[in-house]
Amino acid sequence: MKRLPLNALLACAVLFGGGAAIAQDRGPTERQSLLDLAFTLGESHALRQVCEGGGDQYWRSRMVRLTEVEKADQAFDAQLRERFNTGFAARQGQFPQCDEASREAEQQVARKGQALAAKLSKSMVTRASPDQAAPDSVAEN
Secondary structure: OOOOOOHHHHHOOOOOOOOOOHHHHOOHHHHHHHHHHHHHHHHHHHHHHHHHOOOOOHHHHHHHHHHHHHOOOHHHHHHHHHHHHHHHHHHOOOOOOOOHHHHHHHHHHHHHHHHHHHHHHHHHHHHOOOOOOOOOOOOOO
């Protein structure tokens, strides 16, 4: 089975190149989407480690980047980190070996993350002024 480009999961999530204190500028729906995305990144981290090994920090590093870019206040930053850890714990140990089932689970989580990222991206573009270009992704390809 071909893997989805998992970078797409975060391509929109860490796309906010403009503006400081972004998390504080977000409404409740966007903040909840960020929390859901943090959970999904945690799940992705756990599932990727099944095949790539415990030393793999691919999704954890993207979560760190998300918190850096969002510049959330201390309380919301703690919530984001807690949701990541909860997502990780929810999937850690679920698949004892790298196989078709673990890869399919990784793909399902990636699709969920892509939907969340698209939702966040759409709300960001909607809020952008007409003379402002859509934000660029800072995620790596």
